[in-house]
Amino acid sequence: MKYLKNVTTLTYTGEKCTGCGRCVDVCPHAVFAMIGGKAAVLDRDLCMECGACQRNCSAGAISVDAGVGCASAIIRGKLTGSEPVCGCSEGGGACC
Amino acid sequence: MKPLKIVNTNMDPAALSPLRQQSSCAPKACSCTTEAAPALHDEKALRGARWIEGAIDTPAGRVPVVSTAWKAADRLGQVRARVSSFRMKYAIDPGLYAVGRPGMDSDVYVSANYKLSFDVLRRALAGKDAWILVLDTGGINVWCAAGKGTFGTTELVNRIKVSRLAEMVRHRRVIAPQLGAVGVDADAVKRETGFAVRFGPVRAADIPAYVSAGYKKTDAMRRVRFTVLDRLALTPMELRPAVKPYLVFALAMLAVSGLAPEGILFRQAFSGALPLLVLGLAALFAGAVVTPVLLPVIPFRSFAVKGLVAGAALVVPIVLYSGMFEGADAALLAASYVFFPLVSSYLALQFTGASTYTGMTGVKKELRYALPVYIGGSIVSAIGLIAHNLLVRGII
Ligand code: SF4
Numbered sequence: 001m002k003y004l005k006n007v008t009t010l011t012y013t014g015e016k017c018t019g020c021g022r023c024v025d026v027c028p029h030a031v032f033a034m035i036g037g038k039a040a041v042l043d044r045d046l047c048m049e050c051g052a053c054q055r056n057c058s059a060g061a062i063s064v065d066a067g068v069g070c071a072s073a074i075i076r077g078k079l080t081g082s083e084p085v086c087g088c089s090e091g092g093g094a095c096c
Numbered sequence: 097m098k099p100l101k102i103v104n105t106n107m108d109p110a111a112l113s114p115l116r117q118q119s120s121c122a123p124k125a126c127s128c129t130t131e132a133a134p135a136l137h138d139e140k141a142l143r144g145a146r147w148i149e150g151a152i153d154t155p156a157g158r159v160p161v162v163s164t165a166w167k168a169a170d171r172l173g174q175v176r177a178r179v180s181s182f183r184m185k186y187a188i189d190p191g192l193y194a195v196g197r198p199g200m201d202s203d204v205y206v207s208a209n210y211k212l213s214f215d216v217l218r219r220a221l222a223g224k225d226a227w228i229l230v231l232d233t234g235g236i237n238v239w240c241a242a243g244k245g246t247f248g249t250t251e252l253v254n255r256i257k258v259s260r261l262a263e264m265v266r267h268r269r270v271i272a273p274q275l276g277a278v279g280v281d282a283d284a285v286k287r288e289t290g291f292a293v294r295f296g297p298v299r300a301a302d303i304p305a306y307v308s309a310g311y312k313k314t315d316a317m318r319r320v321r322f323t324v325l326d327r328l329a330l331t332p333m334e335l336r337p338a339v340k341p342y343l344v345f346a347l348a349m350l351a352v353s354g355l356a357p358e359g360i361l362f363r364q365a366f367s368g369a370l371p372l373l374v375l376g377l378a379a380l381f382a383g384a385v386v387t388p389v390l391l392p393v394i395p396f397r398s399f400a401v402k403g404l405v406a407g408a409a410l411v412v413p414i415v416l417y418s419g420m421f422e423g424a425d426a427a428l429l430a431a432s433y434v435f436f437p438l439v440s441s442y443l444a445l446q447f448t449g450a451s452t453y454t455g456m457t458g459v460k461k462e463l464r465y466a467l468p469v470y471i472g473g474s475i476v477s478a479i480g481l482i483a484h485n486l487l488v489r490g491i492i
């Protein structure tokens with residue numbers, strides 16, 4: 001299943017990559033693969049902006065505006081003027 | 097290093113007693129405080145937990161041993177957690193637990209203190225000797241908590257320290273669920289604790305295969321899935337928040353339809369509102385059940401559009417063929433065709449919160465287009481409904 005085309009904020013700077021393979025290991029949607037000792041982006045449209053790759057790339061080769069892809073969290077964030085966060089702990093949230 | 101002393105690992109319910117003693121025994125008669133290791137857990141929090149079957153004394157303290165089998169109480173809790181807000185309180189005490197008879201070389205698995213996360217992990221560890229390090233995620237599952245940062249670097253570092261893990265095991269590695277990588281920076285944990293973080297499979301059920309393959313994940317073990325069963329299991333959580341708005345809507349429609357100079361007429365209220373209440377239910381079903389279950393089959397990638405398609409597919413045939421709208425005026429038809437598919441669309445868009453592949457930027461983009469349409473559509477529908485009621489009463 002793929003979500004909207006060409007919306008992800010994922011960027012990858014190949015020159016910085018040290019080839020550790022962490023991004024491939026942590027991505028839940030197989031966005032990355034190791035090709036010739038370096039990471040390569042296979043399909044950006046599969047990225048859900050979870051941020052796992054960025055957090056674990058110590059070379060700083062990956063950047064992504066990580067956040068929750070959850071409509072009610074984003075609406076709540078807009079209303080309260082804060083960052084959208086998952087509403088699980090708030091009690092009534094329908095998510096997760 | 098001193099080998100671990102096994103105090104009790106049998107299935108006898110009395111095995112719980114080492115854990116209970118310290119909190120229940122009278123101070124003067126208490127033997128446990130002098131010879132037993134200090135408890136690493138808040139024992140009040142663990143009392144009555146039927147999934148605990150014993151305890152092990154370690155140099156660092158007493159660690160509860162957990163069962164790898166699910167009991168009836170576990171299953172009941174899982175069902176309740178899925179359908180109600182009871183889920184919020186379904187937390188267990190964070191800290192270190194044992195499975196089997198772990199020793200200095202046993203693996204350490206990291207989990208969240210959401211009981212369902214913990215349950216699937218302990219079941220996957222059946223037959224193994226291992227440690228489970230439960231982080232305090234506020235009773236939230238691993239992935240959500242990692243997104244919030246509560247299943248994160250700071251908590252893992254802190255939990256490794258307060259549980260005195262370095263005294264329990266000789267090796268220096270922990271196995272965290274892969275989805276925890278959203279919040280856990282493995283390098284930072286290593287820097288601060290000396291423990292290397294290995295990200296294990298996404299699903300705990302894959303742990304036995306992962307371990308026997310020499311701690312190697314297959315590509316499938318890395319992938320998050322979103323099967324029809326996953327989606328079906330989520331539908332109660334989608335329907336639940338819609339119940340109250342639906343009741344409000346139903347009351348409003350009954351009131352509007354029944355309104356007459358002499359008060360609210362019940363027969364008129366019912367016959368006038370019934371078609372709309374049926375369409376309302378159809379919209380709920382389309383947005384909160386049909387769209388999630390048939391997600392990949394419904395055309396278009398946008399959830400809002402998927403919901404609109406599903407909503408129209410249910411609403412249009414009802415209007416055309418049920419006979420309930422025979423002789424209806426154009427105002428009522430217009431309001432029905434506009435409003436109910438939009439309700440379905442809105443509910444479908446909410447499902448982005450439960451889906452495992454939608455990103456924030458994409459959902460924001462959907463909302464930018466969808467919200468004005470929802471608001472505009474509601475206004476148009478309200479006007480249509482008012483016009484219809486005026487027409488019915490011969491006012492216009
Ligand atoms: S995590 Fe960073 S450095 Fe490592 S392979 Fe991926 S992009 Fe390269």
Ligand code: SF4
Pocket residue numbers: 010026027028029030031032046047048049050051052053054064
């Ligand atoms: S943000 Fe998440 S989904 Fe996107 S590439 Fe990174 S790890 Fe994969």
